[in-house]
Amino acid sequence: MRKLFLLLALIASSYLLSAQNTLSGTVKDAKTKEPLAGASINIKGTNQGTISSNTGTFTLSAKKGDILIIRYIGYATSEITVDNQATLDIELTAGAGNLEEITIVGSRRLGRTAMETAVPIDVIDIKSIARQTGKFDINNMLQFATPSFNANKQSGSDGADHIDPATIRGLGPDQTLVLINGKRRHQSSLINLFGTRGRGNTGTDLNAIPAGAIDRVEVLRDGASAQYGSDAIAGVVNVILKSSVNEFSANINSGVYDAKKYRTDRKYDGESFQLNANYGTRIGEKGFVNFTADYLTNAKTNRVPPPGAVTYRREFGDASAESFSAFFNSEIPVAANTSIYAFGGTTHRFTDAFAWSRDADDNRNVKEIYPNGFDPRIQSAIDDNSISVGIRTMHDGWNIDLNNTYGKNKMHYYVDGTLNATLLAKSPTHFDAGGFWFSQNTTSINFSKPFDVAAGLNVAFGAEYRVDRYNIFAGEEGSWQNYGIIDTVINNRVVKYDKLERPAGSQGFPGFQPRNEVNASRTNFGSYVDVELDVSKAFLLSGAVRYEKYSDFGSTLNGKLATRVKVAPGFNLRASVSTGFRAPSLQQTYFNTIYTNFEQGVPIEILLANNLSTVTRTLGIPPLKEEKSVNLSAGFTAKPVNNLTLTVDGYLINVKDRIVLTGTFDQSDPDIGSDLAALGVGAANFFTNAIDSRNIGLDVIITHSGRLGDGRLTTTLAGNFNKLTIESIHTSPKLVGKEDNYLSAREKSFIIASAPKSKINLTVDYTIAKFSATARLVRFGEVTLLGYDDKPNVYDPKVTTDLTLGYRISRNIALYAGADNLFNVYPDKQDQENTEEGGLWDSVQMNFGGRHYFARLSFTF
Structure with missing residues (x-):
């Protein structure tokens, strides 16, 4: 019966396809009548669509009765119903004054395309x-779509196994600002610590935003603190919801x-499955609400040497994860020039990652529980919630946006398949290890207005008030307590003595103690002015100034100047200079x-100290202050022929007073x-x-x-070439001369290795x-x-190849x-004993999972 139903469905689909006609047309700017290249033309409720050529033409x-949806960045979306016509001329209107305008990050002037901006912007169509x-998550999609963006899964790196650290242009994960629909996104509560890129940094969990909810991602590759505030030293990622x-x-x-x-025990691993659905409906004549639900699960991978070979971990690979997300985006007009909007969502993810193996005879093991040793597993329950509500209106030509955005990220650790060695055979094998959460509430008001001055002037200004909160909560007692400590008398003095000489707490991840608990908050007020002036049709000049005051470290003032000059038709020069900061x-x-570590049988309690603690004050470590940057950028955009575009941008980014986690004293x-x-x-570090x-x-x-034959060929060659150097190390007065321990050569290499020296993507789509x-071919530099012995592990350049084939079964099904990494390329092997990860590979240029087969069935109705 199923086969008969499928056959009938295919026959019906074939009939529908045969009833179609070939429609050709052009897409132009309604005002200038210039062709718009790269506009998307899709048949509503189907998987059929195309994009306009560089002369604005298309065929479909x-x-x-079909409804065409025409979209172009910076222009209002248009819907046209097909009649009996063979040709169709489409004119799109720039989004100025439209309450459903498309946002371009980096410019507060509407109707500005990415090729016309004074700073480099990548606009990434997530559906394409x-x-x-x-790749099923946003980090991985951007990793292979944008050369300046780098994100790798970690293994054996505690919390970083569960939330992937991501960077732009090789800077820290916390030096990139993330927005959703132009509003600030809260950061993750996790701070990366052990054996990972971005050590000592806190980033934003992009994977908490389901790909099925995203229309596009805009990546601003330029310093933007003067426009958007803290964290925008490297750039901005703006996620636009459907x-x-x-x-x-x-x-x-x-x-x-x-x-x-x-692997000799099985042929495949890391099995993944994802199901997502999206639906939008009208509210009234112009309002809408769009919903997305997403379920994703993936199993562990395991990449260890074959039996008999030397290995330091019996389990080494990607963590398993199961997540569910629900997101929405909405806007409802309540008057002629006023609308209320809201968006947000919730994500729950449970992850499970292997820690280092404990051998049978190790003093961290109890043979009565694990006769052959054990592999503790670090688990995390990650809850990420956000809601943004605002009102847009227009008064006397001013566009006004009043908004409140709240977000919270909570990470709760559990440790399974473990033990507390100081409890000996009485130890449980599962512990609640505590965790932390971070929340952020931002209230903002923004004004912008275009003026008929010169060739065009846009003025924007606004203010925001932000409240950040951070909390650490303790785990159960057995996850951190040392039950082998007794009081004894030595030289008539009572001292504490460890009779077992075993490390305390849950193996793999000791729990947070009551004395680690924190409940802290701070406030921030910021205001800005942003001006864009088209001095002439060829000359654009823009500038921004932003003032911010924090309750915990003080105030900062930053500025930016940028320009774009249309030297000739199809050729623009652009440049910018800015100062920036990261609180x-x-x-x-x-x-x-x-x-606790043991050195020659002596227990050493190691403290990663709170920056405001007595320890840091005693050692003369000053309170943290903001990181400061100067960004210079210059480049050009060109269309030498109608179907070819070229952008080249060079940059220099100096960052002063970068925050790092020191070595141990x-x-x-x-x-x-x-x-x-x-x-x-x-011992302590800080x-x-x-x-x-x-x-x-x-x-x-x-x-x-x-056009190539009867089809369309799109080719993109994109590259990032990056060199990061550490110019100086400055210590506290008490630690002068100890720079090599303050930040060792090994830790320097981790900072420098936040990105390969180069990454080149070649994508051919037909x-x-x-x-x-x-x-798609990607060359990682x-x-x-x-290593621990300060000997270099050099990872030579590698090239991965991805291949995807698609077939449109019917108008609605594709x-x-x-296969990703078709030729099964791995990073160079490393000395297992000489690294934190303890495996044959490090998560450097790309992941070490190898070849990945995949299939996707898409429905659109």
């Missing part, structure tokens, strides 16, 4: 990227890693934890050892403004789109009739890390299948 198979790849209506879309995705090369996060200020230090002993601390860095780089993007094919 459609039938009478999802069609071309087997606003489509009367259309249902869904995707069923599945994937699996090829494990035959490094120290509450996580960096207040995070603290305690763990102990009681053997001749200068501060006595201070630590007096405080009862065996966060401090320690380094000045410099990034020099170049971004190049070349895109060609044109569509003809019902078929499509995409090939060399990366160098230092199937895509392929």
Whole structure:
């Protein structure tokens, strides 16, 4: 019966397709009548669509009654019903004055396209990227779509196994600002600590935003603190949620890693499955609400040497995860020039990652529980919630936007398959290890107005008030307590003695103690003025000034100037200069934890100290202050021929007083050892403004789109070339001369390795009739890390190849299948004993899962 139903469905689909006519047309600017290249033309409720050529032309198979949806960045979306016409001329109006305008990050003037801005912006169509790849989450999609963006899964890195750190242009994860629909997105509560990129940094969990809810992502590759505030030193990622209506879309995705090369027990692992659905409906004549639900699960991968080979971990690979997300986006007009809008969502993710193996004879093991040793697993329950509500209106020509955005990220740790060795055979094997949460509430008001001055003037100004909160909560007693401590008398003095000489707490991840608990908050007030002036049709000049005052460290004033000159038709020069800042996060200020190591049988209690604690004050570590930057950028955009575009942008980013996590100082230090002993601390490390860095780089993007036979061929070559150097290290007065411990050469290498020296993407996409094919080659440049012995681990350049084939089964159903990393390329192997991860590979240029097969079934009705 199922086969008969499928056959009838295919026959019906074939009939519908045969009833279609070929429709051709052009897309132009309604005012200038210039052709718009790259406009998307889609048949509503189907998987059919195309994009306009560089002359604005397009062809599409459609039938009478079909509704065409035409979208172009910076212009109001248009819907046109197909009649019996063979040609169609479409004119789009710039979004100025429209309450449903499209936002372009980096410019508060509406109607400005990405090619016309004074700063480099990537506009990434998520639906197209999802069609071309087997990546299911946003971090991975951007990693292979944008050369300056880098994100890698970690293994054996505690919390970073569960939330992937991401960077732009090789700077820290916390030096990129994330927005949703132009509003500030809260950061993750996690601070990266052990054996990971972005050590000492807190980023934003982009994977908490389901790909099925996203229309596009705008990546501003330029310093923007003067426009948007803290964290925008490297740039801005603006996520635009879907606003489509009367259309249902869904995707069923599945994937699996090829494990035959490094596993003898099974051929495949890392199985993943994703189901997402999106639907939007009208509210009144012009209002809308759009809903997305997303479920994603993936199993662990395991990449260990074959039996008999030396290994330090029996389990090494990606963590497993299961997540559910629900997001919405809405806007409802309540008067002629006024609308209320709201968007937000919730994500719950449960992850499970392997920690380092404990051997049977290790003093961290209890043989009565684990005769053969054990592999503790660090689990996390991550809850991420957000809601943004606002009102847009227009008064006397001024566009006014009043908004309140709240977000909270909570990370709760559990440790399974573990034990507390000081409880011996009585130990449980599962512990609640506590965790932390971070919340942010931002209230803002923004004004903007275009003026008929020169060729055009836009003035914008506004203010915001933000409240940040950070909380650390303790785990159950058994997750951190040392039950082997007894009181004994030595030289007539009562001292505490560890009779077992075993590390305390849950193995793999000791829980947070009551003395680690924190409940902190701060406030921030900011205001800005942003002006864009078209001095002439060829000359654009823009500037911004922003003042911010924080309750915990003071105030800062930053500015930006940018310009774009149309030298000739199709050729623009652009440049910018700006100062920037990043406020120290509450996580960096207040995070603290305690763990115990044994040195020659002596227990050493190591404290990662709160920046405001007695320990840091005694050692002369000053309170954290803001990181400061100077950004220079210059480049050009060109259209040498109608179907070819080229952008080249060079940049120089100097960052002063970058916050890092120092090395460990102990009681053997001749200068501060006595201070630590007096405080009862065996050893300590801490966060401090320690380094000045410099990034020099170049971004190049070349895109060609044109007809090839009866189909369309689109080719994109994009590259990022980046060099980061650490210019100086400045210590506190008590630690002068100890720069090598303050920030060792090994820790420097982790900072420098936040991005490869180069990353080059070549993407070729061909569509003809019902078929499509995409090939992507990515070359990751060399990366160098230092091992524990300070010997370099050099990872040579690698090239990965992705291939995706697509077939449109009917107007409403499409199937895509392929392989990422088709030729099963791995990073160079490393010395397992000499790294934090303890495996054969590090998560450097790309992941070490190898070849990944995938299939995607897409529905649109």
